[in-house]
Amino acid sequence: MSLTLEQVKRIAHLARIETSDAEALSTQGHLNGIFQLIEQMQAVDTSGIEPMAHAQDLGQRLRDDAVSEADRRAAYQSVAPETEAGLYLVPKVIE
Amino acid sequence: MNQWEVVIGIETHAQLATVSKIFSGASTAFGAEPNTQACAVDLALPGVLPVLNRKAVDCAIRFGLSIGAEVATKSVFARKNYFYPDLPKGYQISQMDLPVVVGGSLTLQVGSGDKAYEKVVRLTRAHLEEDAGKSLHEDFHGKSGIDLNRAGTPLLEIVSEPDMRSSDEAVAYAKALHGLVRWIGICDGNMQEGSFRCDANVSVRPKGQLEFGTRREIKNLNSFRFLKEAIDYEVQWQINEIEEGRKIQQATVLFDPDTGETRTMRTKEDAHDYRYFPDPDLLPLLIGADWIERIKDELPELPAQKRERFTNVLGLSAYDAGTLTASQEIAAYFEAMVAVAGQGNAKPCANWVMVDLAARLNKAGREMAESPVSAQQLGGLILRIADNTISNNIAKKVFEALWNGEGATADEIIDKQGLKQITDSGAIEALVDEVLAANAANVAEFKAGKEKAFNALVGQVMKAAKGKANPQQVNDLLKKKLAG
Incomplete structure (x- = not known):
């Protein structure tokens, strides 16, 4: 399997990464190199083996339902580019 | 209208009744000052890791058991990737391939009186996920304000099969589900506060046709009335489009309660490609038989x-x-x-x-x-x-x-207040005699065949008794006396 230039550009768009044509072309080469590696791995016979959802074969650790976090808004907002009335301000985005 | 069949499936987001968030220890209390309940995990600051809230899982198991579904012994959290300012991580933690609840059904009563009937709606799945924050688009001199208090609030997304055939059935389903989640105590059901919101997938097809028509999804309906109005409008709109020779495009639409109309938000061409993949920050959720058994014992x-x-x-x-x-x-x-x-x-x-x-x-x-x-x-x-x-x-x-x-x-x-009914037949008889003597005209009318005169006499006796005479006894006694 290999990616077309078109697909590379779409993935870049979805990830909000601006790419020039030259960058897209070189990225296509890198990605297709990775696909070759994956193809090698896929050649291994895994029939009868249940896929793992995580590299570690463990179950999720759980926590009790309790509030443990205090309000640290002032500290968090001191490093934010812009705030007002307790809100983080961002360029207007309306879907 | 008659030759069209309406097909509706509903996705519901029920906010789970936990005191803390699904992956962090920040409070979920409603109405706090903006961003005072958004901790480092909710803000997606570097280096933070999610830790799953046990109570949220309890709620999902409760729900699964109450609809006769399968509770998955192993389910997996996945990242749903998209960009929006109120989603700090750039992805929502949700479940995709292996949800925590699979199948089940809900039995509803539709309509009332003689027209009432029972309907079984099958459920596809229910999965755990986190809510996003809130964007405020007004009053910030051309910018949007972001409140992340809601980010990370636990949700159970409940997906039905496309089993409903009218807006009435859709509303009956939503009401039954709303009643159930409150009944089993997993959601407060407060629709104004957004604790329970529905998306309706609506399509129409000619009666008798097997395959479904192209559907449009109406997002974020937060009242039963809006759910009904939005579906009714959407159905009529789709029928008109088809009858005028146009094709329905798969799309996501919004309902405007002020105009009562739905309008397109995005079509399939620019639909999100969420690039789901298992979240490497979270291990599979394992639910043992003993856990399920314990929840079963607790269910009302x-x-x-x-x-x-x-x-x-x-x-x-x-x-x-x-x-x-x-x-x-x-x-x-x-x-x-x-x-x-x-x-x-x-x-x-x-x-x-x-x-x-x-x-x-x-x-x-x-x-x-x-x-x-x-x-x-x-x-x-x-x-x-x-x-x-x-x-x-x-x-x-x-x-x-x-x-x-x-x-x-x-x-x-x-x-x-001396309201005890007079059942002493002697006392009632005295009243009846009094009334008969004082209302000779009515008695004569009755004897001449006017049935209405009888009711007038009953009324007089009841009035004399200040409403406290036993009506049956009054009736019987009057009849007896008038016949005699």
């Missing part, structure tokens, strides 16, 4: 089981049983009443809860839980109707007196 009697008991043991109609199990509050009130009034009086108890009490609460704008008349008081009132101490009419007066706190029990009010 479910609405469907209660309905069955109300019809089979108490002899109520399916409609009455359905109404009385609409919420746990109503059911508990009714059962507490029956405990006082006895199973033999279940039907009058049902009527008083559904008619008199419901109307009075409605008039006062109160919820069942805020009723000034307790179930025990009302049950006591039913006993006095049943044993003929008072008539139904007087009972309404006693009820009003109980409502106004004029006495602690029905008996006390009946006693204090």
